[in-house]
Amino acid sequence: MATVAAVVASTHHPFYYRASTATGEDRPPFADEWVAKIEAFRETLTVSRPDVLLMVGSDHFHQLWLDNMPQFLVGKAPFYDANFYNEEREFGLPRMFLQGQEDLSAYLLREGMDAGFDLAFSNELRIDHSITCPLITLRPQADLPIVPIYTNIFAPPLPQPRRFVELGKTIRQLVEAWPSGERVAIIGTGHLSLELGGPRQFGPHGPDPEFDRKAIEWIASGNLESALAEVSLESLWLPGNATHGFMDFMLMMGVAGENAKADHVDSLDLFHTMEAYFTWHPKEGRAL
C-alpha cells in the first residue's frame, strides 16, 4: 500500500514569488524573514521524500466558470500547464509545466465516487496559483508528478464545511489503501481571514486577527470539533469576504485526522493577511 509521506497545509500568497526573488530597492523589508520561514517549511516536505504530490486547491475563476461549476474536481491528465495571463500580470508568476500521475487520479475518482463523492474530472486542466504557489514554496524544482484536486470555495452555493472535512478524511483513507509502493504527500492550501474586493481589504493585518489566532490553534491541534462547531457557510463571511477558502484548511484537517497535532507550525503576519504553515509527519511516513 502507498505511504502518506506528509500532510501539508498552508496559505497560498501569490506575492511570495515576486517578494522572494526581488533584489535591491525592489525587495520588500519583510522578504528575508518570509524566505527563512518558507525554507524551514520546505524542509519538512523534503525530508518526507515524496514520490507524488496530491494537491488540493481552488481555481480562481480561470478555467472553471459559472456555466458549468463543479464542487469537487480531480484532474486526470498526463500533464498540466500552469498559471494564467492575469496571474503573470498581477503577481509576476511564471508559466509552469507539470507532470501528472493518471493512475492515482483514476484511482481517486473511482474510489472517491464509490465512497459517496460524485467527483467531477478534467482531462485537460490548466492549474492556477492555488497549486503553483505551494509548489514554488515547497518544491520549487517542480520535479514530482501531481494530482490536482479543486474545490469550490468561490461560487455560491458552496458545499458545507463538514463536506470538506469528510472529503479530506476520505482522501486520507484512499491514499493509504492505494495499491502502490509510492510515497504520497498530500498538500492543500487555503486562506485564513481574507477580504478581496471589499472595504476591509489590504489593511495593515488580515481583516480578523482573532479569527486567525483561533484558526491556527484549531489546525495546529487538529481540533475539528471546535472548527466544525464554530464555522458555517454563513459565519465565514464575518472574518472577511474571501474567508471561505478556510474550508480547504478544514479539508486538510480531515486529511491530517481528528486531534492530530501538527509537527511544524509557523505563521507570518503580513500586511493584509496572516500566512500560516503546517506539516504533519504520519508515523508510518517518517523518512528515517
Added chain:
Amino acid sequence: MSKYLLNKFLYTVDRDPDLVERYRHDPRGTVEWWEAERANVVLNLPESERSTWLRFTDAERDALSSHDYVRLFELGSHNFLLLTLFIALFERDYDEPLAFQREFAARLRHWTLPYPDIST
C-alpha cells in the same frame, strides 16, 4: 438582476489583455459591443449555438460603462472578479504599491456586513 452576466463581462474581459486595454480606454463602447456581440456566447460552445436571452439591466450597463466599481459591488458582482479586473485597469495610475487597492477599500467604507449577495 443579471449578476451572472455582470460576472461574465468581468471574467471575459479580465482574461484577455486586448479587452482589458479596450475597456480601460473606451468603457462605454466596449460594454455596448460586448453586450451586442459577446454576452450570449456560451464559452464552451460554437458561437452559432449562442443563448438568446442575456442582457444587462440599465443599472448594470451604466455601472460597467462608467467603471463604477462601488456600484458594481453593490449590484452583487463577484468581489474577486471585480477586484482583479479593476487592479488591471487602474493600479498602473498610482505611484505607491497597493494604493489603488486601498482606495478601492476606502470607497466601500460605508459598507458593513452583510455585503450585497454575490450568489448567482
